[in-house]
Amino acid sequence: MRCGLDEAGRGPLAGPVCAASVILSKDFPFEILKDSKKLSEKNREAARIIICERAVAWGIGWASAAEIDAINILKASLLAMERAYAAMLEAAQRSGVALECSEAIVDGLYTPNIPIPCTPMVKADALIPEVMAASILAKTARDRMMERYGWIYPEYGFEQHKGYPTRLHRERILQYGPSPIQRYSFSIGPELDLGN
Numbered sequence: 001m002r003c004g005l006d007e008a009g010r011g012p013l014a015g016p017v018c019a020a021s022v023i024l025s026k027d028f029p030f031e032i033l034k035d036s037k038k039l040s041e042k043n044r045e046a047a048r049i050i051i052c053e054r055a056v057a058w059g060i061g062w063a064s065a066a067e068i069d070a071i072n073i074l075k076a077s078l079l080a081m082e083r084a085y086a087a088m089l090e091a092a093q094r095s096g097v098a099l100e101c102s103e104a105i106v107d108g109l110y111t112p113n114i115p116i117p118c119t120p121m122v123k124a125d126a127l128i129p130e131v132m133a134a135s136i137l138a139k140t141a142r143d144r145m146m147e148r149y150g151w152i153y154p155e156y157g158f159e160q161h162k163g164y165p166t167r168l169h170r171e172r173i174l175q176y177g178p179s180p181i182q183r184y185s186f187s188i189g190p191e192l193d194l195g196n
Contacts, residue, residue: 001056003104004130005084005112007077008036008138012163013173014156014182015146016062017073019080020137021088022130023056023101033132035125036139048140051133057099058133059088060141069185074110081112084134107131153179 007019024030032047039047051058061083063076071079085104092099104111104118107125111118124131143162150159156179161169163181170188178184 001099001101002130003085003088003101003116004106004124004128004132004134005081005104005118006107006125006131006134006138007080008135008142009163010073010077011165012183013165013169013186013188014065014158014163014179015149016064016142016181017068017077017080018138018142018145019061019077019084020058020134020141021061021081021084021104022051022058022133022137023088023099024130024133025054025056028054028129030129033129033136035132036135038126039136041143044136044140047133047136051137055133057088057092057095057097058137059084059086059091060137061085061087065181065183068183072185073183078110078112081106082114084138085112085114105131107135149179149181153181 001023004022005019007017009015009017032050036044061080063080068076101116104114104116105124105128106118106120109120111120125135146162147159155176156172157168165188173188
């Protein structure tokens with residue numbers, strides 16, 4: 001069995017980075033899969049439901065804004081992948097599913113520290129079904145998390161921009177100061193550097 005790993009949320013100025021780990025069966029409806037960025041929100045959500053119902057196993061992992069600031073975004077992304085892989089194994093064990101995962105493919109240039117051979121591949125989220133599925137789960141999970149932060153901190157509009165460096169987000173930071181989930185190691189531009 002092959003495992004796919006991908007993350008969502010490397011570029012935002014706020015919030016966690018999220019990763020997913022997915023193993024698909026041979027009879028999975030692969031036609032629903034694409035790079036998550038190329039699917040509409042409606043189609044991503046429809047695909048998420050099918051992945052969660054029909055994947056052999058899947059898991060979600062997170063690294064917080066504080067962890068991103070402490071170890072940098074690359075290391076935090078890989079840490080989230082390690083947590084996603086561990087969550088997938090734990091979920092499979094709880095469900096009584098015997099996993100024989102022999103390899104993993106990761107979108108990008110670097111691999112997390114997991115106990116199986118791991119191959120990095122640029123654009124794997126557009127080429128490898130398991131990575132496409134992981135991309136969809138990570139993106140939908142992070143978007144839902146940022147919508148919840150929008151309820152908690154409504155003045156920042158997280159439900160609209162999901163923490164990405166949009167004009168609205170930058171304006172709200174200037175107006176209200178950094179949010180409690182801000183990445184202080186990220187600069188929002190010359191008007192306000194969160195690292196200083």
